[in-house]
Amino acid sequence: MGSAMPKIIIFPEKTEIVDGKERVILKQRKNYSEEDKGKYDTTYGQVDLSKKEGVVNGKKYYVMPASFSDEWKRLRRGAQIITQKDIGAIISQTGIGKESIVGEAGTGSGALACALANVCKKVYSYDVDEKAIDLGKQNACTLKLDNIKFTLQDVKTKHPEKNVDVFILDMKNSWEALKMTVPYVRIGGYIVSYNSSMPAVSEFVNTCRKRDDVLLVKTIEVMQREWNIKDFTARPRDVVQHTGFLTFARRIK
Numbered sequence: 001m002g003s004a005m006p007k008i009i010i011f012p013e014k015t016e017i018v019d020g021k022e023r024v025i026l027k028q029r030k031n032y033s034e035e036d037k038g039k040y041d042t043t044y045g046q047v048d049l050s051k052k053e054g055v056v057n058g059k060k061y062y063v064m065p066a067s068f069s070d071e072w073k074r075l076r077r078g079a080q081i082i083t084q085k086d087i088g089a090i091i092s093q094t095g096i097g098k099e100s101i102v103g104e105a106g107t108g109s110g111a112l113a114c115a116l117a118n119v120c121k122k123v124y125s126y127d128v129d130e131k132a133i134d135l136g137k138q139n140a141c142t143l144k145l146d147n148i149k150f151t152l153q154d155v156k157t158k159h160p161e162k163n164v165d166v167f168i169l170d171m172k173n174s175w176e177a178l179k180m181t182v183p184y185v186r187i188g189g190y191i192v193s194y195n196s197s198m199p200a201v202s203e204f205v206n207t208c209r210k211r212d213d214v215l216l217v218k219t220i221e222v223m224q225r226e227w228n229i230k231d232f233t234a235r236p237r238d239v240v241q242h243t244g245f246l247t248f249a250r251r252i253k
């Protein structure tokens with residue numbers, strides 16, 4: 001693990017009046033440097049990482065420490081990762097905080113595990129695939145997170161930890177893991193299932209309904225639309241297309 005604090009270099013958007021109209025002549029650009037000292041090569045030329053700002057070949061740039069989000073977005077990926085919009089909903093709906101103990105399966109790329117570890121006390125992350133466990137460990141190491149325990153484990157058959165505040169299932173056939181998962185969540189705690197298709201959501205919800213120790217809270221889909229705002233005009237930019245549904249349930253006894 002290196003001791004350098006990653007930095008980002010931002011070239012802000014540049015506009016010019018062309019034929020009486022404001023046109024974007026340079027789109028905002030972001031570079032990422034693992035190092036925090038020395039020179040860094042960008043498409044516009046070499047920038048000095050020790051400066052807070054500068055100009056290279058006529059292009060203004062700013063250098064600043066990378067945020068957790070900047071670093072998280074660059075994690076190595078194996079399996080499809082959960083998106084930030086869905087992570088935000090999981091954290092806010094279940095009230096995960098600095099004292100929370102959270103479990104999740106499967107590890108996949110460790111993206112969810114790392115995002116949770118950044119805001120809670122401890123994360124227990126399980127996967128049946130050794131490669132996923134290795135990737136999760138690597139990503140946690142990159143982000144300097146030491147509060148995640150990765151375990152090679154099929155959560156349909158066993159959960160080694162008990163009394164977690166929240167357990168998130170982001171895995172195929174999540175409903176098949178309910179029987180083992182519910183007893184490992186504390187009473188009042190949450191079980192969250194992330195499913196990409198409606199038939200899978202129905203299976204999960206129907207399995208919950210058959211249990212008397214689980215209360216269904218809700219199923220949601222989080223939609224995110226980015227907007228471009230200029231003077232008094234506003235246009236939608238990127239829409240994050242469908243990612244998945246989140247179903248929240250609570251252990252009641």
Ligand SMILES: C[S@@+](CC[C@H](N)C(=O)[O-])C[C@H]1O[C@@H](n2cnc3c(N)ncnc32)[C@H](O)[C@@H]1O
Pocket residue numbers: 079080081082105106107108109110111112113126127128129132153154155156170171172
């Ligand atoms: C879509 S990925 C999870 C991605 C992860 N949430 C992330 O953000 O990086 C699904 C993972 O579930 C794992 N998995 C499938 N069945 C499992 C089971 N019964 N127990 C534990 N992990 C399982 C798969 O091996 C796969 O790595």
